[in-house]
Amino acid sequence: MRNLPALDEILDNLHVVSLPMSVTFRGVMHREAALFEGPAGWGEFSPFLEYGAQEASAWLASGIEAAWEGFPEPLRSQVPVNATVPAVPSSDVVRVLEKYDAHHTVKIKVAEKGQSLEDDVARVAEVRRLLPDAALRIDANAAWSVPEAFEALQRLSDFELQYAEQPVEGIEGLARVREMLRAAGDQTLIAADESVRKATDPLAVARAGAADLLIIKAAPLGGVRNALRVVAESGMPAVVSSALDTSVGLAAGVALAAALPELPYACGLGTAALFTDDVAAQPMRAVGGALDVRSVRPDPQRLRALAADANTTERWRERIRAAYEILVNNS
Numbered sequence: 039m040r041n042l043p044a045l046d047e048i049l050d051n052l053h054v055v056s057l058p059m060s061v062t063f064r065g066v067m068h069r070e071a072a073l074f075e076g077p078a079g080w081g082e083f084s085p086f087l088e089y090g091a092q093e094a095s096a097w098l099a100s101g102i103e104a105a106w107e108g109f110p111e112p113l114r115s116q117v118p119v120n121a122t123v124p125a126v127p128s129s130d131v132v133r134v135l136e137k138y139d140a141h142h143t144v145k146i147k148v149a150e151k152g153q154s155l156e157d158d159v160a161r162v163a164e165v166r167r168l169l170p171d172a173a174l175r176i177d178a179n180a181a182w183s184v185p186e187a188f189e190a191l192q193r194l195s196d197f198e199l200q201y202a203e204q205p206v207e208g209i210e211g212l213a214r215v216r217e218m219l220r221a222a223g224d225q226t227l228i229a230a231d232e233s234v235r236k237a238t239d240p241l242a243v244a245r246a247g248a249a250d251l252l253i254i255k256a257a258p259l260g261g262v263r264n265a266l267r268v269v270a271e272s273g274m275p276a277v278v279s280s281a282l283d284t285s286v287g288l289a290a291g292v293a294l295a296a297a298l299p300e301l302p303y304a305c306g307l308g309t310a311a312l313f314t315d316d317v318a319a320q321p322m323r324a325v326g327g328a329l330d331v332r333s334v335r336p337d338p339q340r341l342r343a344l345a346a347d348a349n350t351t352e353r354w355r356e357r358i359r360a361a362y363e364i365l366v367n368n369s
């Protein structure tokens with residue numbers, strides 16, 4: 039990436055925070071993130087704890103873009119967002135939906151470890167019962183096998199899903215599920231997420247024709263400009279999403295959604311609703327099911343109140359050093 043700041047410019051002004059959540063997501067009740075300020079604004083570095091330095095380096099490039107370059111010109115002033123329902127028991131669906139102020143589009147997590155297809159069907163059925171007119175999508179995070187995905191999507195087709203996100207692992211898997219559905223007369227759209235953001239080549243899915251849609255996230259794709267390039271080169275419809283970011287990271291997602299020539303789907307940028315506290319005085323919270331396109335700066339008092347402990351902070355500083363090393367070697 040161009041204009042890499044010095045490592046100390048990032049580390050000297052680093053704020054590591056731990057945000058409390060009101061519902062478990064990816065098995066955790068807290069989300070850790072490192073935030074830093076540069077001449078263009080604030081950037082976020084929040085790769086998940088199990089990610090290695092190579093994968094994390096794209097997230098650092100994204101934070102550096104936000105803080106040192108800023109974002110491209112927006113083409114719209116608001117972006118629609120979906121509500122996200124984690125893999126909760128169906129009896130908790132009402133409580134989760136109440137956290138969102140609008141429900142035109144809902145993404146439901148499925149295929150969680152330790153749960154059954156019946157749990158997923160019950161959760162989706164409950165959302166559909168409560169919201170007969172909403173657009174519903176599911177996300178399996180690559181957890182089904184091909185036969186499991188085929189069975190699950192056939193069972194779920196009664197609920198008229200807008201699309202199914204990463205039902206199985208891998209580009210071939212996606213292509214196979216899609217073919218099996220089409221052969222059975224099922225037109226459910228398939229979206230690729232992990233096969234874009236964790237792939238060495240984010241365009242391989244598009245080239246293989248393995249999916250109908252791409253899920254596009256600023257941080258794992260190395261920033262807003264890189265993500266825009268992936269969408270343009272793919273020639274595919276894109277859905278902008280995020281990764282349980284703080285409001286600083288969500289602002290990058292919003293900037294990406296705002297700069298895309300076409301935005302045919304509501305964005306997965308509504309997850310600030312799942313936190314009980316956030317770094318900004320005015321968090322990136324949707325109003326009327328949409329987010330305003332704007333910059334976010336953390337509130338110093340909130341940064342102090344949400345600061346992670348010394349060990350956690352040192353662990354994040356070390357992750358930044360390792361990720362930075364990779365960016366330097368690639369530049």
Ligand SMILES: O=C(O)CCC(=O)c1ccccc1C(=O)O
Nearest residue numbers: 122145179279280281282306309
């Ligand atoms: O897209 C959304 O609605 C919210 C974001 C989301 O689901 C997510 C959040 C953290 C990590 C992975 C994912 C994912 O899309 O797989």
Ligand SMILES: [Mg+2]
Nearest residue numbers: 177179203231
């Ligand atoms: Mg996903």
